[in-house]
Amino acid sequence: MSKQKAQGFTLLEVLIALGIVSVISILSWQGLQEVLRSAGRVTAVDEQVQTVTAVFSQLEKDLAALELTLDGPTPEGDLIEVTGNGLLIQFTQRNTSEPAYRERVEWVLDGATLLRIARRPSNPDQASISEPIATRGMQVRLLREPGGWSSPVVFGNHVVQERTDLELQGPALQLNTGTPTAQPPAGDDGENPGTPGTTTGQTLQSLVRAVEISLTQPNNQVVTRVFLTGGVY
Known part of the structure; x- marks a missing residue:
């Protein structure tokens, strides 16, 4: 009775199998890393x-709270303007559980962060500052x-984009303020013709109807939006 030889794997076969498993493991790990990177992005x-x-x-809430009128801006009234470090908005805050109060809001680009700083005229030293928002740059137009x-007006490292000037529909506003002066009546010689009471010398003012704000994000992508200001006019 002959003995059968025990069958097994040779060293070469084992090495080949280990190589195949290693290649599969590396490919699987690279695929998993790419999935994780994509999920992170x-x-x-x-x-x-x-x-x-x-x-x-x-x-949008800050600008909608404005109540701009045809009377023109005053230091005590609602106003919006571009300052040396951002956008200034002054209005009456009514969308809170507290009684209505005056609020002065500044949107400021501080380095690579955007901040919203709100103050009340009754207590200007006590400011409410938002959490820093990562922003590379900002551009404002009125x-x-x-x-x-x-x-x-550009702040920080803003990526300038090609812009299109939007136009508001409807009749154009004519905002005249200032102290009117009466024209002198016509002389006997016919010079200086005019009618008493005719106003001249008025200062022509303008009203901010919309605001365009562009933000450059940390990845250099630019997001632009146009907001209408609040008010009755």
């Missing part, structure tokens, strides 16, 4: 979209009527 983009949406939502779009 999607999460980062989603966070940026949420942040920009929140910023624009708050800006649409005045009459006058049209102002020149863009």
Whole structure:
């Protein structure tokens, strides 16, 4: 009776099998890393979209709270202007559980972060400052009527984009303020013709009808939005 030889794997076969398993493991690990990187990019983009949406939502509330009128801006009234470090908005805050109060809001680009600083005139030293929002740059333009779009004011490292000037529909506003003066009556020689009471020398003012704000995100993508200002006119 002959003995059967025990069958097994040779060293070469074992090495080949280990090589195949190693290659499969490396490919699987690289695929997993790419999936994780893609998930991280999607999460980062989603966070940026949420942040920009929140910023624009708050800006829309601030600008909608304005009650600009044809009487022209006054230091005590509602106003909006571009300052040396951002956008200044002054209005009466009514969308809170507290009684209505005056609020002075500044949107400031501090280095690579955007801040919303709110103060009450009754206590200007006590400011409410938002959480820093990562922003590389900001650009602000105002649409005045009459006058049209102002020149863009850039803050920080803003990526300049080609822009299109939007026009508001409806009749144009004519905002005249100042102390009227009466023209002198016509002389006997016929010079200086005119009617007593005719006003001249009025200062022509303009009303801010809309605001264009562009933000450059940390990934250098630019998001632009146009907001209408609040008021009855």
